[in-house]
Amino acid sequence: MGTARNTVSKSTMITNFRASLNTYLLILQWLLYPSFVCCFLLFLLCSISPEGVHAQIEEFNTLYHPDLRQDIFVKDDHYYLNVPRVGTYAVYDTLDCTIECLSNPSCFSLNLAASKGADGKLWCELLTSEKYSNPGEYKRNESSHHFSIKTACHSSPCRNGGTCVPNYKYHTFDCGCKDGYVGDLCEVFAPKSCKQVYDHYADKSQRSQLVKLFFNSTPTSVLCQIGDFGCGPGGWTPVMKINGSERTFHYDSVLWTNKQSFNIDGGKTGFDAAETKLPSYWNTSFSKICLGMNISQEVRFAVIDRQADSLHSLIADGQYRNTSLGRDAWKALIGSQGSLQRYCDKEGFNALTGGSLNTQVQTRIGIISNNYDHCSNCDSRIGFGAGGDPDHSNVCGNVADGRYDPDNGGKNIKGIGYILVQ
Ligand SMILES: *[C@@H]1O[C@H](CO)[C@@H](O)[C@H](O)[C@H]1NC(C)=O
Ligand SMILES: *[C@@H]1O[C@H](CO)[C@@H](O)[C@H](O)[C@H]1NC(C)=O
Ligand SMILES: *[C@@H]1O[C@H](CO)[C@@H](O)[C@H](O)[C@H]1NC(C)=O
Ligand SMILES: *[C@@H]1O[C@H](CO)[C@@H](O)[C@H](O)[C@H]1NC(C)=O
Ligand SMILES: *[C@@H]1O[C@H](CO)[C@@H](O)[C@H](O)[C@H]1NC(C)=O
Numbered sequence: 001m002g003t004a005r006n007t008v009s010k011s012t013m014i015t016n017f018r019a020s021l022n023t024y025l026l027i028l029q030w031l032l033y034p035s036f037v038c039c040f041l042l043f044l045l046c047s048i049s050p051e052g053v054h055a056q057i058e059e060f061n062t063l064y065h066p067d068l069r070q071d072i073f074v075k076d077d078h079y080y081l082n083v084p085r086v087g088t089y090a091v092y093d094t095l096d097c098t099i100e101c102l103s104n105p106s107c108f109s110l111n112l113a114a115s116k117g118a119d120g121k122l123w124c125e126l127l128t129s130e131k132y133s134n135p136g137e138y139k140r141n142e143s144s145h146h147f148s149i150k151t152a153c154h155s156s157p158c159r160n161g162g163t164c165v166p167n168y169k170y171h172t173f174d175c176g177c178k179d180g181y182v183g184d185l186c187e188v189f190a191p192k193s194c195k196q197v198y199d200h201y202a203d204k205s206q207r208s209q210l211v212k213l214f215f216n217s218t219p220t221s222v223l224c225q226i227g228d229f230g231c232g233p234g235g236w237t238p239v240m241k242i243n244g245s246e247r248t249f250h251y252d253s254v255l256w257t258n259k260q261s262f263n264i265d266g267g268k269t270g271f272d273a274a275e276t277k278l279p280s281y282w283n284t285s286f287s288k289i290c291l292g293m294n295i296s297q298e299v300r301f302a303v304i305d306r307q308a309d310s311l312h313s314l315i316a317d318g319q320y321r322n323t324s325l326g327r328d329a330w331k332a333l334i335g336s337q338g339s340l341q342r343y344c345d346k347e348g349f350n351a352l353t354g355g356s357l358n359t360q361v362q363t364r365i366g367i368i369s370n371n372y373d374h375c376s377n378c379d380s381r382i383g384f385g386a387g388g389d390p391d392h393s394n395v396c397g398n399v400a401d402g403r404y405d406p407d408n409g410g411k412n413i414k415g416i417g418y419i420l421v422q
Contacts, residue, residue: 285308
C-alpha cells in the first residue's frame with residue numbers, strides 16, 4: 001500500500017483511465033464526523049482497462065485518511081449475488097444505492113435493479129458478504145447488476161487454488177491454502193502425500209522419485225511411486241513394508257495401534273525387503289489402498305477402494321471393517337499357489353475368528369476362510385499383519401491347513417508385503 005501524501009486532481013485521474021468495455025468503477029469517499037455527517041463525494045463512472053485499474057488504485061491510496069470510509073465499487077452487469085441482506089431500499093440511481101452501502105458498516109456488496117419499476121425507482125439490496133467467498137451463489141441474472149467493493153482480493157493474489165479472504169478494515173487479505181501449500185500467498189509447495197506431488201506438476205509422465213513429504217514441520221524423505229506399477233496411475237505414498245518372516249508387524253504388534261514410525265529409511269527404497277512404517281500410517285488420508293505381495297521375486301498387487309483419514313483410523317481400534325475384493329483377488333496376490341478354504345471368506349481390516357488369542361486366525365488387512373459355512377475356527381488366511389492358527393509366525397502371506405480342505409492344498413507361504421495409499 002502506498003503512503004505518499006501527494007494528492008491528485010480529478011482531471012489527472014480521469015486521464016489515467018483507459019477505455020474498455022466491461023468494468024466500471026465508482027469511487028466514493030465518505031467522511032464521518034462526530035456530530036453530523038459531512039459528505040464529500042467524488043463520483044466517477046467510466047470504463048477502464050486492467051492497467052487503468054492498477055494506476056487508479058495506487059492514486060486512490062494516496063488520498064487515504066483514517067476517518068474516511070472510501071471504497072471502489074466494481075460493477076458486473078447482469079449478475080446477482082444471492083446472500084443475506086442487511087437492507088433493501090428503493091433508490092433513484094446507482095449513487096444512492098452505493099451511498100446506502102457505504103453508510104452501513106455491514107454492507108460489503110450490493111445488487112441493483114437493472115431497470116426501473118413502475119414507481120420510477122430501482123430496488124437496491126445491501127449484502128453482508130461478497131462474491132469471492134460465495135462463488136456458488138454468484139449467477140448471471142438479466143434483471144440485476146452487481147457491485148462489489150474492490151478489495152485486495154480483486155487481483156486474485158492467492159496462488160495454487162487458495163481462497164482469498166479480504167480484510168476491509170485494513171485493506172489486506174488472508175489466503176486459505178489448499179492441502180499441500182503454505183506461505184502467505186500459498187506459494188510454497190509442502191506436500192503431505194505423493195498424490196499431492198503428482199497433482200502439483202503439470203508433467204504427468206513423472207517418474208518415481210525421492211520426495212520430501214511434510215507430515216509435520218520436519219520433512220521426511222520418501223520414495224514416491226508414480227505411475228501404474230500395478231495399482232493404477234497417479235502418485236502412491238508408501239506406508240509400510242513387511243517381511244512376513246519377521247515378528248515386527250505381527251497382528252499383536254503395537255505398531256498397528258500406535259503413531260510411532262519404524263525404520264523411516266525403509267521408505268526411501270522401493271519394493272525391497274527393508275521393513276518400515278512411515279508417518280503416512282496415521283497422517284495421510286486416501287481413497288485407495290494398494291497392497292503388494294512379493295513372493296519369489298515377483299510382486300503382485302490388489303487395490304482396495306476405501307476412503308479414510310488414515311490407515312490408522314481403519315485399524316488401530318481393533319474393530320472389524322469389511323472390504324469386498326473377493327477371494328479370487330486375494331488369492332491372485334499370492335499367484336498360482338494361493339489357497340483358501342471354501343467358506344466364510346471374511347475380508348477387510350481386523351478380520352479375525354473367535355478362539356483363544358494364540359489360536360484364532362487374525363489379519364490386520366486380509367481374508368480368513370473356513371471349511372464350514374461359518375467363521376469360527378477358520379484354518380486359512382491371506383493377509384498383512386497376520387497371526388494365529390495354523391502358523392502364528394506367518395505375519396504376511398498365505399497359510400492354509402491341508403487337513404481341512406483348502407481349495408489349492410496346504411500352504412505356508414511368507415512374502416514381503418507392501419502397503420501404499422492414494
Ligand atoms: C434474478 O433476480 C431476481 C431478484 O432477486 C429474482 O427474483 C429472479 O428470480 C432472478 N432470476 C433468475 C433467472 O435467477
Ligand atoms: C526376512 O526376515 C527373515 C527372518 O529374520 C530373514 O531371514 C530374511 O532374510 C528376511 N528376508 C529378506 C528378503 O530380507
Ligand atoms: C500428522 O502428524 C503430526 C505429528 O505427528 C500431527 O501433529 C498432525 O496432527 C498429524 N496430522 C494428521 C492429519 O493426522
Ligand atoms: C522381492 O523380495 C526379494 C527378497 O525376497 C528382494 O530381493 C526383491 O528386491 C524384492 N522385489 C522384487 C521386485 O523382486
Ligand atoms: C460391509 O459393511 C457395511 C457397513 O458396516 C454394510 O452395510 C455392508 O452390508 C457390509 N458388506 C458386506 C459384504 O458384509
